[in-house]
Amino acid sequence: MKTPLFFERRFLPLWAAFSLSAFNDNVLRQALIIGIGYGAIPIAGFNDPKNAIPFVGGLFSAATLACTSIAGQIAEKYETAMLLRRLKFAEFVLMALAALGFYLDNGLFLAVIFVAMSAQLAFFSPVRITALPKYLRPDELIRGNAFCNAGMFIAVVAGLVLGGVLMPLPFGWIVISAILLTAAMTSGLGVLAQPPAPPDAPHLKIDWNPAGQTIRIMAFAFSEPGVWRALVGVAIFYVVSTITTILVPLYAIEELGANGAAATAIMGVFAVGAGFGAIVSATLSKRRSGLGFSALGIGAAGAMTFGLYWLTSIVAETGASATVRQLLSHTPGRLLLAGFFFSSAFTGLYLVPLQAAAQRRAPAATRARIMAAGNLLNACCAMFGSLCVLLITATPLTPASGFLIISAVEFGVALYMVARWFVLPQGLYDDSLNGSAREGAVSENAPTDRAA
DSSP states (O other), rough: OOOOOSSSSTHHHHHHHHHHHHHHHHHHHHHHHHHTTTTTTTTTTTGGGGGHHHHHHHHHHHHHHHHEEEEEEEHHOOHHHHHHHHHHHHHHHHHHHHHHHHHTTHHHHHHHHHHHHHHHHHHHHHHHHHHHHHSSSGHHHHHHHHHHHHHHHHHHHHHHHHHHTTTTTTTHHHHHHHHHHHHHHHHHGGGGGGGOOSSTTTTTTOOOHHHHHHHHHHHHTTTOOHOOOHHHHHHHHHHHHHHHHHHHHHHHHHTTOOOOHHHHHHHHHHHHHHHHHHHHHHHHHHTTTOOHHHHHHHHHHHHHHHHHHHHHHHHHHHTOSSHHHHHHTTTEEEEEHHHHHHHHHHHHHHHHHHHHHHHHHHHHHHHHHHHHHHHHHHHHHHHHHHHHHHHHSSSSTTTTTTHHHHHHHHHHHHHHHHHHHHEEEEEEEHHHHHTTTTTTOOOOOOTOOOOO
């Protein structure tokens, strides 16, 4: 009996490394937000500890942007399994230092470790993304990305919940430290089983100038029409998800009069929905590009998001939306939670085929740098999403109005994808699947094999 892809040695260690990295990132992030924001962890240099949170968040993004262009070059120059092992070892060291920071009760030290983790993640991301086309066949990329996205969304929810719930407890920092170390050790031991995969550009001379290299990798990405369109499509997901993530707590408080637990539940429903959509995408897109389902997904997400705006006033009028129990006690509340789930599920259906298309179409010699350019684009679009929220909070617009903005963006993308199909029928499909699906990925027992 053939082993399912998820359990194969060429995929499972990579999936665990990615999912557990996302988990650790969100456990530490939420623990710091709660600990510093509520004064449980003192941080030097800030009169109001709440001011430290956006400052540290800005440094996290800055470190990611500074390291990404160099990370893409390293991912192309060196062997993949070796890079995974070294990066997971670095993660374990950082988690050990985070445990020391909790023990010392030093917020500034923990903030430095958190920013250092952003650099580690910046180096890890292009290695993970470009590893998929090496270890998986083109017709397996949809499933591989779907499993990775589902794992990430579940890890995000679990990390946020554990970090937020455990931090206020008297000895919560001890449990958090143990969780961080265990997750880092588990994924680090797992990648020891990852088969080798040769580098795409072993003779590449690394340019250590991040500014110049950033311009160069963006030029690589935008010189490939089939690639840049997919990358921009993925980046739009980050605009939508950032706006939603920031808006939901404000929306829950101002529109529904809900407590923190209800806001967390809505975010949990949103994250689980995205994971569900990713798995559905893998199921529907076997041996096809899935881009037709991507267009359907973003259009349906637009309709669902508009439905959230329409339901808001109806739920608020019930006067029973302060807690999760109250939301579930009446039909409008249940429909609202279902709307969050399905709007997120449809965006998950939209996202996965675009990620696979970018990986599949990018030339092997510059794939890691192109994927690094995609990470930069995602980070910039996430920042743009944050500015969109400022536009809402700094004007008379209500948080629910943000859903109208999101819905308009989603409908616009859907119309563009449909228009592409009429102009170029293969625009929603990908002939490379037919021609390259027969080519093998890296074998578990033959390290010299190359991916398509």
